[in-house]
Amino acid sequence: MRSTPETTRQDPAQPYDDAFGAVLLNPDRATPQGVSGPHGKAVIKRFNVYRNNVTHSLVTALSEIFPAVAMILGEENFRMIAREFLRVHPPRSRLVFEYGHGFGDFLAGFEPIRHLRYLPDVARLERAWLDAFHAADRTPLAPADLAALPPEALATARFTPHPAMHLMRSDYAVHTIFTAHRTGPMPDRIDAGIAEAALVTRPALDVQVRELDRGQFAFLKALANGAALQQAAGAALEADPGFDLSAAIALMLESGAFETCQAGNDSQNKDESP
Amino acid sequence: MAREAKPLSAIQSRFPAFHPADAPTGAPAGRAGASFKPQHFDAIAENPASVGFVEVHAENYMGAGGPPHAALTAIRNMLPVSLHGVCMSIGGLDPLDPEHLQRFAGLVERYEPFKVSEHLAWSTHDDVFFNDLLPLPYTDETLARVCEHIDQVQEAIGRPMFLENPSTYVLFSESEWRETDFLREIVKRTGCGLLLDINNVFVSATNHGFSATEYLADFPLAHVGEIHLAGHDEQEDDEGAPLLIDSHDRPVADPVWSLYETVIAACGPVDTLIEWDADIPDWPILQSEAAAAERILDRHRTLKPEVKRHALHS
Numbered sequence: 396m397r398s399t400p401e402t403t404r405q406d407p408a409q410p411y412d413d414a415f416g417a418v419l420l421n422p423d424r425a426t427p428q429g430v431s432g433p434h435g436k437a438v439i440k441r442f443n444v445y446r447n448n449v450t451h452s453l454v455t456a457l458s459e460i461f462p463a464v465a466m467i468l469g470e471e472n473f474r475m476i477a478r479e480f481l482r483v484h485p486p487r488s489r490l491v492f493e494y495g496h497g498f499g500d501f502l503a504g505f506e507p508i509r510h511l512r513y514l515p516d517v518a519r520l521e522r523a524w525l526d527a528f529h530a531a532d533r534t535p536l537a538p539a540d541l542a543a544l545p546p547e548a549l550a551t552a553r554f555t556p557h558p559a560m561h562l563m564r565s566d567y568a569v570h571t572i573f574t575a576h577r578t579g580p581m582p583d584r585i586d587a588g589i590a591e592a593a594l595v596t597r598p599a600l601d602v603q604v605r606e607l608d609r610g611q612f613a614f615l616k617a618l619a620n621g622a623a624l625q626q627a628a629g630a631a632l633e634a635d636p637g638f639d640l641s642a643a644i645a646l647m648l649e650s651g652a653f654e655t656c657q658a659g660n661d662s663q664n665k666d667e668s669p
Numbered sequence: 670m671a672r673e674a675k676p677l678s679a680i681q682s683r684f685p686a687f688h689p690a691d692a693p694t695g696a697p698a699g700r701a702g703a704s705f706k707p708q709h710f711d712a713i714a715e716n717p718a719s720v721g722f723v724e725v726h727a728e729n730y731m732g733a734g735g736p737p738h739a740a741l742t743a744i745r746n747m748l749p750v751s752l753h754g755v756c757m758s759i760g761g762l763d764p765l766d767p768e769h770l771q772r773f774a775g776l777v778e779r780y781e782p783f784k785v786s787e788h789l790a791w792s793t794h795d796d797v798f799f800n801d802l803l804p805l806p807y808t809d810e811t812l813a814r815v816c817e818h819i820d821q822v823q824e825a826i827g828r829p830m831f832l833e834n835p836s837t838y839v840l841f842s843e844s845e846w847r848e849t850d851f852l853r854e855i856v857k858r859t860g861c862g863l864l865l866d867i868n869n870v871f872v873s874a875t876n877h878g879f880s881a882t883e884y885l886a887d888f889p890l891a892h893v894g895e896i897h898l899a900g901h902d903e904q905e906d907d908e909g910a911p912l913l914i915d916s917h918d919r920p921v922a923d924p925v926w927s928l929y930e931t932v933i934a935a936c937g938p939v940d941t942l943i944e945w946d947a948d949i950p951d952w953p954i955l956q957s958e959a960a961a962a963e964r965i966l967d968r969h970r971t972l973k974p975e976v977k978r979h980a981l982h983s
Contacts, residue, residue: 412763437907445803486798
């Protein structure tokens with residue numbers, strides 16, 4: 396976090412928070428000057444209590460945020476990698492449950508686990524799960540809200556995503572791997588190389604994670620990006636010629652992916668036309 | 670040595686110095702409570718009267734919504750809630766984070782806790798959050814900074830807060846104040862109350878080789894509105910002597926119970942929290958720790974607190 400060279404002697408007048416901050420996350424750096432034990436006792440083990448507290452608490456927080464990643468890597472490997480992450484990306488928020496948004500990207504660039512190509516997306520899905528857990532409480536769109544739209548307005552209706560909703564698409568079996576390692580059961584074999592998409596929602600208090608097929612993903616993604624229903628259905632058909640619109644609308648309502656819908660109008664429709 | 674950072678009268682008129690006798694009626698008077706953990710929700714809901722109050726870490730409830738708020742709302746309907754902040758970084762030289770302060774005040778507004786507390790410690794510097802209660806030297810400069818920060822917190826929440834004494838592992842050569850004098854001066858300047866963590870006293874006393882009893886005799890007990898008790902781990906310092914770690918992961922140690930009984934005998938019942946934050950046991954174990962504190966409180970309930978206050982000084 397600080398670029399002070401290892402050999403730089405600390406300024407004795409350095410404020411205590413600068414002095415601690417410069418070395419807390421780095422076990423190779425010397426104990427700050429100006430701290431001591433009582434009656435001239437040594438301070439190394441004493442100061443290391445703070446280093447241990449900081450590292451242990453944050454590594455533990457990461458293992459609680461990413462339990463599937465931790466299970467896949469094994470406790471020891473996970474903690475080692477989490478320590479590396481912590482040194483490069485210490486938390487910038489005081490809310491521990493906000494930590495680790497960059498962990499997926501970090502894993503993707505971490506050479507020793509390059510062979511676990513699915514792992515970054517599993518981390519991203521776990522992070523999305525916790526975001527959904529803490530998202531604002533909102534009543535999701537109800538079937539009656541959709542039914543209340545005039546039939547001619549349905550095609551051009553637009554939808555506002557629910558705050559807990561998160562969509563992700565992966566080249567790997569992210570949903571299968573996530574589910575096996577978080578809620579189980581663990582299948583005999585997982586083919587990690589099968590591309591999967593997932594939808595995270597929290598219609599009430601329980602976070603839900605669903606697997607989506609290609610058409611459903613394209614449909615919900617387009618709606619989440621502000622497309623009208625008809626355009627989203629078009630995008631879905633392009634992704635999957637067998638796309639089933641009524642099943643996708645049922646899924647959209649049941650999952651609580653959206654909060655509100657607005658009747659469209661012709662001018663909006665024209666704007667969106669290619 | 671004492672300098673007035675601000676006209677004292679102005680601060681006192683805003684935040685009258687806390688005295689337990691001023692506590693609003695209806696609040697539990699000298700009850701024992703426990704840290705609230707979500708896994709204990711069902712057990713507590715089954716018999717809320719098994720504990721006098723619960724305390725929550727404010728930061729765990731700073732998300733927008735979801736299960737944490739649902740649980741706290743339900744608990745708040747059953748029991749008095751004490752709000753304990755761990756990340757305000759009152760003891761840091763950096764200015765308080767206005768966003769964090771606003772979130773904190775929002776929780777006070779929303780849940781109307783019967784007590785609000787924070788630590789004489791720091792945890793964020795240069796935007797990096799260290800997730801630990803880090804120590805500060807006790808100087809005129811840090812005193813002024815801490816008082817400024819407490820003023821801001823009290824301004825934001827519209828009431829006095831309680832400041833908790835720390836457990837520490839190192840000392841600062843630049844410290845000019847004894848911790849008890851430092852706390853006394855903070856109370857005088859800001860009108861805040863004190864949260865006396867007796868395990869922290871025992872941990873620091875052991876680590877720094879001073880007498881916990883003497884520390885407590887010098888502690889401004891008249892301003893203590895809450896007590897914390899917790900378990901600690903024992904390691905060794907560089908010389909092989911005991912180095913106690915404030916781990917909150919086990920039952921309260923016997924010497925801490927003894928110190929607690931001494932304090933309660935001296936100043937009468939004070940709301941007391943059993944803290945347990947790691948290796949959290951099933952509810953009956955945590956509840957039985959609170960019940961043990963309640964029994965000590967009961968033993969001293971008949972005597973009038975105002976008669977007994979300051980008795981440790983005599």
